[in-house]
Amino acid sequence: MKVRGVTIGLSPLHLIVVAFFIGLFVFSYVNTKETAFLIWGIPLSLVLLIIPVFNSYSVGSQYVRLLPEYEEQSKRVRIKQITLAMLGKPVRVEGVVQAVKGTWLCRPTLTIFDGSAAIVAKKSVPLEVDVSVGDNVEVVGMVVRRFTIFGDVMVHAIGVKLVENLTPLEEEEAPKTEEIRIKKY
CATH class of the missing domain: 2.40.50.140 (Nucleic acid-binding proteins)
Known part of the structure; x- marks a missing residue:
């Protein structure tokens, strides 16, 4: 997913953790009929999803800003x-x-x-x-x-x-092939 030109990633591990906690809070509500589990639990579980998305956007936007400088230097x-x-x-x-x-x-x-x-x-x-x-x-x-x-x-x-084609190795950088001799005993 891209937001303002920044690629945002959310790993399946994050989704599994959020689903686990939502399931835990729903299970607790079903067993106790206490609505506090839903009122507090589901928003807190969603925060576990929002934090990695925000982090990914923040780091990604820094990379987008740094890339021209790195390409130049x-x-x-x-x-x-x-x-x-x-x-x-x-x-x-x-x-x-x-x-x-x-x-x-x-x-x-x-x-x-x-x-x-x-x-x-x-x-x-x-x-x-x-x-x-x-x-x-x-x-x-x-x-x-x-x-x-x-x-x-x-x-x-x-x-x-x-890239389409790689820059060829310079002659002195190219791996030197040596002639292999096998001695017979």
């Missing part, structure tokens, strides 16, 4: 060039999607391979485009650690878009 890099020294720097990477996870939680995680290496790109809001394994994508985001204190680097994606 980011440098196109190969995945193998991304190191811990680049933490906090805006980058732009292209590659083929190898895996897509977390879309049902509205926190998509893409594994991207560009011919030199693979990296994880994670976004905190739903994707604006439908991405599947094998698609060519361009990710604009910031280099961060996967975990706060330790762990490998990943890209916190601000924008993800599909």
Whole structure:
């Protein structure tokens, strides 16, 4: 669902929690005939639905505002060039999607391979485009650690878009093929 150009996501987990509490309050009302369960319970359960929707809109609108700035400041890099020294720097990477996870939680995680290496790109809001394994994508985001204190680097994606063709690897970046010799004993 889009509101004012911002994609809003609501995971099935949120809906299950809200349905559970509404069912609990209705069950309590049926057993006790106390209307306070309905008067207080159902609006409070709906608040459990409103909070994640508001959060998704709030974060999504920040991403929409930040995207032009990131697109302007980011440098196109190969995945193998991304190191811990680049933490906090805006980058732009292209590659083929190898895996897509977390879309049902509205926190998509893409594994991207560009011919030199693979990296994880994670976004905190739903994707604006439908991405599947094998698609060519361009990710604009910031280099961060996967975990706060330790762990490998990943890209916190601000924008993800599909591209027709990937930028070819430079000659010095292309993987070198070596001749393999098998010794006979």
